[in-house]
Amino acid sequence: MTTITAPLAPEAPPSDARPGAVAVENFSFWYGPKQALFDISLDLVPREVTALIGPSGCGKSTFLRSINRMHDLLPGTRSTGRILLDGEDVLDRSVDVVQLRQRIGMVFQRSNPFPRSIYDNVAWGPRLNRRPSRSALDEIVEQALRRAALWDEVKDRLRTSALGLSGGQQQRLCIARALANEPEVLLLDEPASALDPIATQRIEELLWELKKELTIVIVTHNLQQAGRVSDRTAFFYLGELIEHGPTDQLFTAPREERTEAYITGRFG
């Protein structure tokens, strides 16, 4: 798999970090006057899954959406600090968000396929950004669907509507659609919260495969899920990053009392 490492900003410094390394430094975020994130510093490591956990409204989704600048369209938001992707600050005004979002794919809580064919859904990003030839596009679509473990189920009906797929298949289609852009980082915002246990398990197995090539960040409400899929876990509470570390360590021997209270189910 080739990774696109075109510089985001023209004058960005060269970096020697591994592709897909995200370093968050002293990041704070405001919705208007309300501060949602307080001084977050966190490294997201390539070829690992980082789980963001915490009760509703703790800022974990806000944090996730800051990484690919999905907040840009919301008026009145602002931030301080830095989020470095391969050494470049993605928050810099000169960064091309279109380029950025190709390098950082995103999958949402509710699957949101376009009302088009399965093929056209996966081809949407490449058509927009790289304009490949027909045969190259066929190859890209197949690769993306294979990586999303969906190819065998849909290869005979690529031209049928994506809306005819089951919920779990739709969510894997959305993952395939993101993968077709060949991102370095994949952000998932509670990708399995609307799925049944079997579909959820398939997504989790998929993440296990995908992390061999990608930096994966997943927001989840489900602590068992965080325990199963992630290498590292970060616990957010009221907009602060309370604790982060290797998942087994955070779950078995949390340093902070609030972390322990949350993972043992005393609140949340």
Next chain:
Amino acid sequence: MASTQLHGASVGDRIYRYTTTAFALSIPLLLVLLAFEVAVAAWPALKAFHLGFLTSSAWDAVNGTFGAAPAIYGTIVSSLLALLIATPLAIGVAIFLSEFAPSWLRQPVAFLVDLLAAIPSVVYGLWGIFVLVPFLREQVMPFLADRLHLGDTPLFSGPAYGPSMLAAGLILAIMVLPYISSVTREVLMAVPRSQREAALALGATRWEMIWGAVLPYASSGVMGSVILGLGRALGETMAVTMVIGNRHEISSSLFAPGYTMASVIANEFSEATNDMHLSALMAVGAVLLAITLMVNIIARWLVWRVERRGQA
């Protein structure tokens, strides 16, 4: 006693239900009755001229021969011309208002566009006669025919009188624009946020998001709004009658005067003294009613489809 209270409540409920049901049913019933009456009155003319009523151009009240082809042609051509002009404008306005306009500008502009729909038809007609038609005759028509050398093409040939199919199409375009743009705006705003986010997260610019995700999602609703506009244009009477020239003739040129079904009825009902003339006008009305009903049903169905999908 408790039982009588329960009983009383159910009687009240029943009365209430029957009255509201009756009110609700009276509207469709009125429509059916109206269509029936028109059809009955139109019957003698339709029986006398058969299909010739729809295909013949001879409309001669003195000799009692009636062919409505020029009026049918005029209604359809002026309406399609109006859509051709109004649709791109209206969709542009709707996209601007739903996607780009800053919030302080959105409401006032939307209100002003909607206000176009509130101007009485006869005022449009008056403006058409005293402003639009002279402007077409003195500026636009000479420009098209002589400057652009389109005078020899069938669409723009013939003398520039002023009152013409072109004038009717233009005035209709202004009149249907608010309908198309306000429904399109609603349809665009009904496109779920998740669809927009999907496009943006794949690296779409805002324009690519609108073109590649929002408009396709809303396409059948936009189509519906256009057909709704068509329905309006087909039935519009006063303004068109004032600028189209009112001549029973089919001409390929947009500069030539024409007629529409609605104008025929409006112009001639008072002088229709013999039974066949009256019946012929009723037949024109029946054809117009059938066409507009069909167009509106299609439009509603298309808009409804998008809204249902938006909720799912």
